[in-house]
Amino acid sequence: xxxxxxxxxxxxxxxxxxxxxxxxxxxxxxxxxxxxxxxxxxxxxxxxxxxxxxxxxxxxxxxxxxxxxxxxxxxxxxxxxxxxxxxxxxxxxxxxxxxxxxxxxxxxxxxxxxxxxxxxxxxxxxxxxxxxxxxxxxxxxxxxxxxxxxxxxxxxxxxxxxxxxxxxxxxxxxxxxxxxxxxxxxxxxxxxxxxxxxxxxxxxxxxxxxxxxxxxxxxxxxxxxxxxxxxxxxxxxxxxxxxxxxxxxxxxxxxxxxxxxxxxxxxxxxxxxxxxxxxxxxxxxxxxxx
Amino acid sequence: xxxxxxxxxxxxxxxxxxxxxxxxxxxxxxxxxxxxxxxxxxxxxxxxxxxxxxxxxxxxxxxxxxxxxxxxxxxxxxxxxxxxxxxxxxxxxxxxxxxxxxxxxxxxxxxxxxxxxxxxxxxxxxxxxxxxxxxxxxxxxxxxxxxxxxxxxxxxxxxxxxxxxxxxxxxxxxxxxxxxxxxxxxxxxxxxxxxxxxxxxxxxxxxxxxxxxxxxxxxxxxxxxxxxxxxxxxxxxxxxxxxxxxxxxxxxxxxxxxxxxxxxxxxxxxxxxxxxxxxxxxxxxxxxxx
Numbered sequence: 001x002x003x004x005x006x007x008x009x010x011x012x013x014x015x016x017x018x019x020x021x022x023x024x025x026x027x028x029x030x031x032x033x034x035x036x037x038x039x040x041x042x043x044x045x046x047x048x049x050x051x052x053x054x055x056x057x058x059x060x061x062x063x064x065x066x067x068x069x070x071x072x073x074x075x076x077x078x079x080x081x082x083x084x085x086x087x088x089x090x091x092x093x094x095x096x097x098x099x100x101x102x103x104x105x106x107x108x109x110x111x112x113x114x115x116x117x118x119x120x121x122x123x124x125x126x127x128x129x130x131x132x133x134x135x136x137x138x139x140x141x142x143x144x145x146x147x148x149x150x151x152x153x154x155x156x157x158x159x160x161x162x163x164x165x166x167x168x169x170x171x172x173x174x175x176x177x178x179x180x181x182x183x184x185x186x187x188x189x190x191x192x193x194x195x196x197x198x199x200x201x202x203x204x205x206x207x208x209x210x211x212x213x214x215x216x217x218x219x220x221x222x223x224x225x226x227x228x229x230x231x232x233x234x235x236x237x238x239x240x241x242x243x244x245x246x247x248x249x250x251x252x253x254x255x256x257x258x259x260x261x262x263x264x265x266x267x268x269x270x271x272x273x274x275x276x277x278x279x280x281x282x283x284x285x286x287x288x289x290x
Numbered sequence: 291x292x293x294x295x296x297x298x299x300x301x302x303x304x305x306x307x308x309x310x311x312x313x314x315x316x317x318x319x320x321x322x323x324x325x326x327x328x329x330x331x332x333x334x335x336x337x338x339x340x341x342x343x344x345x346x347x348x349x350x351x352x353x354x355x356x357x358x359x360x361x362x363x364x365x366x367x368x369x370x371x372x373x374x375x376x377x378x379x380x381x382x383x384x385x386x387x388x389x390x391x392x393x394x395x396x397x398x399x400x401x402x403x404x405x406x407x408x409x410x411x412x413x414x415x416x417x418x419x420x421x422x423x424x425x426x427x428x429x430x431x432x433x434x435x436x437x438x439x440x441x442x443x444x445x446x447x448x449x450x451x452x453x454x455x456x457x458x459x460x461x462x463x464x465x466x467x468x469x470x471x472x473x474x475x476x477x478x479x480x481x482x483x484x485x486x487x488x489x490x491x492x493x494x495x496x497x498x499x500x501x502x503x504x505x506x507x508x509x510x511x512x513x514x515x516x517x518x519x520x521x522x523x524x525x526x527x528x529x530x531x532x533x534x535x536x537x538x539x540x541x542x543x544x545x546x547x548x549x550x551x552x553x554x555x556x557x558x559x560x561x562x563x564x565x566x567x568x569x570x571x572x573x574x575x576x577x578x579x580x
Contacts, residue, residue: 026434026435026436027435028435028436028438075435075436077434077436102431102432107435107438108435108438109435110431110432110433110434110435111431112429112431113431139402141392141400141401141402141403142392142400143400144316144367144400145316145317145318145365145397145398145399145400146316146318146365146367146439146440146551148318148397148398149436150436261436
C-alpha cells in the first residue's frame, strides 16, 4: 500500500529521450514476499523487473514505480506500475514486448497491458483511487479448496448487515491513525470513498474498499474492525470511537494478507495527469483534525 | 464420471447392523490423480478412505462409492460419496466425526457434510442428475492467476452465442457415443438435461452441463464440440451431425481436465430412493436409436 510523501522524482519529459511505459498486471500473491524488492526473496517487483530487462535487453533490472505496494501474500488483479525506457529501446521492442514478457513471466503473474504512458503519468502519484477486495468465508465447513488462496476462513459466523453498518461509519476524510502502522513523518489522513460488505450465495463475504490511497495495513485493519462488529464482539459505536481516537489500538485486528486483493487503480483523464500528480505529492493535514 | 451398468451390490438394511453414511465434499483436483484409488498415486478416494479409517478406528481404509468418478485434475464442489459402517462404530464417533475428519483431511479436500443416509440411499445409483461447470478464459492476456487452477486458457476468441446455439442442439436423450470413450458392454445413451454457455464481465466463459449421468470424458468432449463452433471451425449443423453419427470422432477435442468442476448431484426425496436406484441399475437402450 502506498503512503503519500514528498519525493523529488522527476516526471521525465518525452524530449529527453525517455519513454514512460505503463504496465498493467495481476498476480497470485501466495508465493511472493510482496511487491517490493528484497534481497534473496521472491518478489513481484524483482520478477517483473528481471523479465523487462530480458525482453528489452537492459543491462540491469528495470526500475519500477507502483501504484499499490502490496505486502507479502496480498494479491492483485488491477495493479499498475511504470518504468522509464530509452525511446529507441522502447521502439525497438514495442511490437513484441507484450507477447515476450508473457513468455518470461511465471504463471502467478499476468501482464494485461504494456503501453507508452501519456505525458505526466506516474503510476503512483497520478492515481486518483485504489480499490481493494477482502474475502472471508464463515461456513463452518471451511473454504472452498478452489478459493483457498484468496479467501480467509473465519471460524465464527459473521453478521454482514452489522459489518456494512460499521463500514458506513468510517467513510469520508479522516485521520485513520487507528487503522495504520505509523511511520515517522507520514500522514495518516485519507479519504475513504467506499466500504461495503456483501454476502454471496456460497457464504463468501466480500468487502469492497476504495480510498484515494491507503496507509500500511489500513485495509486489513478496516476489515478487522468490521469483523469484530460482525461477530458481535463490539457495537457499531465502537467503530466510530476507534476512528476518533486516531491512535493505533491493539483492539483492532489486522486480518491475514491472503484475503486481500488489489482490484483497481483509477487515474484522471490524460489532460489532468500532471496537475494531479503535483497535488498528490503534497502532505495533507486536516485543519482541527479530531 | 459414472457409467450406468449392472451391479450386484446390496443396499444394506439398517437391521443387519450397518449404517450407510453419506459424505458431501469438494476438492481442488490439481494435485490429485483423480477420484479413484490407484497404487502409489495421490487420489481423493484413498485420501478420504484413510481419513475415515483413522477417525472411526477402522482396521482398513473405508470402502467408498461415489456419485461422480472424476478424472485426474478435475475439481468438485458438490461431490457425494457413501460408505457403510457398523452401527456401533458410527454411533461411537458420530458427534466428533465431522470436526475430526476436517482435521485429518488436507487443505485441498473440504468435507461439507457427513450424516446417516436415509433408507435405500446409494451415492451413485440414487443420483437423479449430475451438474458440471467448465470454465474457459479467452482473454489474450491469459488467465487471472488466482483462477489458474480451475480455468483453462484458450488462445482464440470464442463466440459464446454460437456455443450456446450448438449446446442447445445436443439436449435430450441420445446415444452420445460421439462424445464418449467407449467401454465394452456399457451404454452411451444419456439424457442431457441442461447445457448453456455464459460469458461474465471478466471474459470468463462458463458452461453449465447437467445430465442424468455422463460417460467417460463426455463433458470435456461436449465442451470441445462447442469450442470448435465458438471459434468458427465448424457450423452449428456439424454439432448435430456429429451427435447423429454416434461414433467417436477425432474431430471432437476432449478439453483439458483443469477447467472441469463437478458442481452438484441431485437425489430424489427420501421415499423415492429405493425405486430410483433399482431403475438406474438397468442398462438403457433407445428403440431405433439413430
